[in-house]
Amino acid sequence: MIASPQLKQQAAKTLLQRKAQREHMIDFFLAAFPIVDPGAQLKMNWHIEYICEYLEACWEREIKKLILNIPPRFMKSNLCTVSFPAWGLGKDPAEKFMCASYSGKLSVKHSVDSRLIVESPWFKTLFPETRIAKDQNAKEKFQTTKRGHRIATSVGGSATGDGGNFLIQDDPINPRMAMSEAERNTANEWIDQTWSTRKNDPKTAVEIIVMQRLHVKDPTGKMLSEDDGWTQVVIPQEAEISQIITYPRTGKIITRREGELLHTDRVGPDEVKSFKKRLGSYGYSSQQQQRPSPKGGGIIKLEWFNRYDVAPERKEHHSLRISLDTANKDKEINDPSVAEVWLTTDAGHYLVDVWKDRVVYPDLKRKVINLLEKWRPNECIIEDKASGQQLIQDLKRETYWNIIPIDPTGQGDKVVRMSNESPAIEAGNCWLPNKAPWLFDFETEVENFPNSEHFDQVDSLSQFLRKMRQPEEIFVW
Numbered sequence: 001m002i003a004s005p006q007l008k009q010q011a012a013k014t015l016l017q018r019k020a021q022r023e024h025m026i027d028f029f030l031a032a033f034p035i036v037d038p039g040a041q042l043k044m045n046w047h048i049e050y051i052c053e054y055l056e057a058c059w060e061r062e063i064k065k066l067i068l069n070i071p072p073r074f075m076k077s078n079l080c081t082v083s084f085p086a087w088g089l090g091k092d093p094a095e096k097f098m099c100a101s102y103s104g105k106l107s108v109k110h111s112v113d114s115r116l117i118v119e120s121p122w123f124k125t126l127f128p129e130t131r132i133a134k135d136q137n138a139k140e141k142f143q144t145t146k147r148g149h150r151i152a153t154s155v156g157g158s159a160t161g162d163g164g165n166f167l168i169q170d171d172p173i174n175p176r177m178a179m180s181e182a183e184r185n186t187a188n189e190w191i192d193q194t195w196s197t198r199k200n201d202p203k204t205a206v207e208i209i210v211m212q213r214l215h216v217k218d219p220t221g222k223m224l225s226e227d228d229g230w231t232q233v234v235i236p237q238e239a240e241i242s243q244i245i246t247y248p249r250t251g252k253i254i255t256r257r258e259g260e261l262l263h264t265d266r267v268g269p270d271e272v273k274s275f276k277k278r279l280g281s282y283g284y285s286s287q288q289q290q291r292p293s294p295k296g297g298g299i300i301k302l303e304w305f306n307r308y309d310v311a312p313e314r315k316e317h318h319s320l321r322i323s324l325d326t327a328n329k330d331k332e333i334n335d336p337s338v339a340e341v342w343l344t345t346d347a348g349h350y351l352v353d354v355w356k357d358r359v360v361y362p363d364l365k366r367k368v369i370n371l372l373e374k375w376r377p378n379e380c381i382i383e384d385k386a387s388g389q390q391l392i393q394d395l396k397r398e399t400y401w402n403i404i405p406i407d408p409t410g411q412g413d414k415v416v417r418m419s420n421e422s423p424a425i426e427a428g429n430c431w432l433p434n435k436a437p438w439l440f441d442f443e444t445e446v447e448n449f450p451n452s453e454h455f456d457q458v459d460s461l462s463q464f465l466r467k468m469r470q471p472e473e474i475f476v477w
Contacts, residue, residue, distance in 0.1 A: 025056050029087075032122075053247045054248055059087075065230045067231070074235075085150045093127075111140060156190050163198045171212070176416070234290045239257060302443055324391070326382065326387045339460070340353070378402060383405075
């Protein structure tokens with residue numbers, strides 16, 4: 001039977017498509033996307049092909065150290081951690097990939113998605129030489145019959161005995177914990193002491209870091225400060241200046257105008273406005289603009305606070321809360337205990353009083369009871385740790401006030417907690433008096449945070465704002 005001209009034309013078109021998919025990441029990605037996310041509609045944008053060309057340059061060893069900084073939810077993982085290893089194993093089934101993310105669960109998901117591509121009928125037709133070995137087909141690691149592999153691990157996890165020619169870090173630090181120096185140090189030390197030793201051949205190995213910027217000392221910042229051999233690709237949400245962008249392999253040129261958004265079909269002006277409000281200037285500058293130090297710097301700015309001369313009169317529909325950060329020693333070297341009194345009205349939260357002192361526990365309890373009797377709060381919020389635990393027990397047993405234990409576990413350190421709540425201040429929801437005996441000390445600590453000598457007033461502030469942001473959260477005691 002002789003094939004019709006239409007069938008011959010379709011067959012020729014299919015052969016050309018397959019050739020392009022084998023040779024170019026962008027064509028491969030476009031064909032693989034429905035396999036990974038069959039229910040989604042891919043919205044193309046210039047940055048996708050741009051990233052694909054950089055990945056091709058890495059495959060050809062034209063670039064051996066690539067850092068890609070881009071806002072979240074713009075295909076970075078699908079491109080770099082899911083599709084690229086699958087394409088590479090198709091081109092060379094003996095190649096070896098190792099991929100790490102901050103979360104083991106996230107890293108395994110990427111591995112499973114990548115394996116979906118390799119096991120698909122389309123891929124098997126495209127790359128008939130690449131097959132997964134039946135006895136080496138796990139979620140965390142799958143190996144080809146030619147001894148190539150893709151291994152998934154997490155930052156802090158064990159990589160002993162495993163190695164790769166392509167080492168890919170995809171979001172190596174949790175965005176929620178990036179303000180914690182301890183968390184950053186943990187990630188950076190793991191990269192130094194464990195990840196860096198996993199190159200099969202240091203001379204030919206390729207390293208790729210793909211992440212949103214989070215802090216000046218995040219893994220991107222660390223690598224750039226220690227090694228000038230990196231190629232850094234920065235793709236901000238908003239173009240801060242007019243910019244000519246040249247694609248690394250084809251030489252294609254596009255222009256981003258000042259203020260132009262990255263991909264308006266995905267994130268438009270309304271969404272950007274929401275990001276700025278929710279993240280605050282510090283978070284937006286880092287995560288969306290890839291500039292982890294906003295113009296002017298600082299986590300909290302005093303100009304974000306509204307000011308009042310006389311506090312509003314407390315009305316029936318208003319609420320008043322006391323937020324306590326407690327210590328239990330009275331020596332000068334120890335942190336003080338702090339109680340902040342916040343009145344919440346339709347206009348926002350008014351700080352109407354602050355008590356701060358270094359006292360032993362009996363004096364602390366006596367002072368808190370006096371504050372409860374004076375202010376008659378709707379709630380008294382106390383951090384459920386150290387002396388706070390004993391205070392919670394005693395106040396619940398000895399008084400009738402509504403005592404709310406708040407558990408900081410899993411919320412990060414003091415810097416992380418305040419960073420998470422700072423957008424509420426920047427949005428203009430908090431009021432300070434123009435005059436108060438405690439005002440200078442409060443403003444000094446807040447303005448210098450996180451370089452203040454003590455964080456107690458800031459911690460009491462973030463504790464209150466967290467409770468207001470999550471009023472439905474159950475604080476178990």
